[in-house]
Structure formats: structure tokens, C-alpha cells
Amino acid sequence: MSQQCERGKASAPLFLGGLITAQLTKGLVQGQPKLEQIIAANPDKYR
Numbered sequence: 001m002s003q004q005c006e007r008g009k010a011s012a013p014l015f016l017g018g019l020i021t022a023q024l025t026k027g028l029v030q031g032q033p034k035l036e037q038i039i040a041a042n043p044d045k046y047r
Helices: 014-041
Strands: none
């Protein structure tokens, strides 16, 4: 009786990876102007 060990890899359909990438990109694009406003309001804190 032969047993195989689990490789610990996560698998997901290809479209799911694309969807996650799209959501991350959308979040970064929306967050960038807000981040710039925060830094502009207090530049000494972020140097």
C-alpha cells in the first residue's frame, strides 16, 4: 500500500487568480490618491 504525501500547494482555477489580481490593482489605484493626501498633509511624519 503506497501513500503519497501532500505537497502543500494551493490550487485554484486560473480565472480566480486573475480576479484576485484585478481586485488588488483596483484597490491600489483607489488608495493611491488617499495616500498622497495623507502624506501631503503631514510630510515630516513620512520622511
